[in-house]
Amino acid sequence: MNMAASELRRRSARLEHADVRLERVESVTTNATVRHIDQFDSETLGAVYRAVSEDRPVSTAETDLEPGEVIVFTDYYRVERV
Incomplete structure (x- = not known):
């Protein structure tokens, strides 16, 4: 199935401006990307x-x-797409 370029741009724009939520987690897998709160702008x-x-x-x-x-903040929070 081929998608038109305009459809790909619309899909990309929706993903760029999507909402995410922070889900508290008890543990972190060894292959997870982990960032500490003081690394953010x-x-x-x-x-x-x-x-x-x-x-x-x-x-x-x-x-x-x-x-x-x-x-890593006060607990561990996983970023999840809404």
Whole structure:
């Protein structure tokens, strides 16, 4: 199946601006990408703090978070696509 270039651009745009949520996890697999909270720029740090404290999703447009990576904050949080 071939997809038109315009469809690929629309799909890519949706993924670029998708929301993610931070899911608290008890353990981390050995192959997980793990980033510590102090590695983030101020915008991503603020978004992570709001997501955790307000239990709300975050737009990937305002962060450099990638689905599947794990963030070390007060606990471990896995970034999950909403």
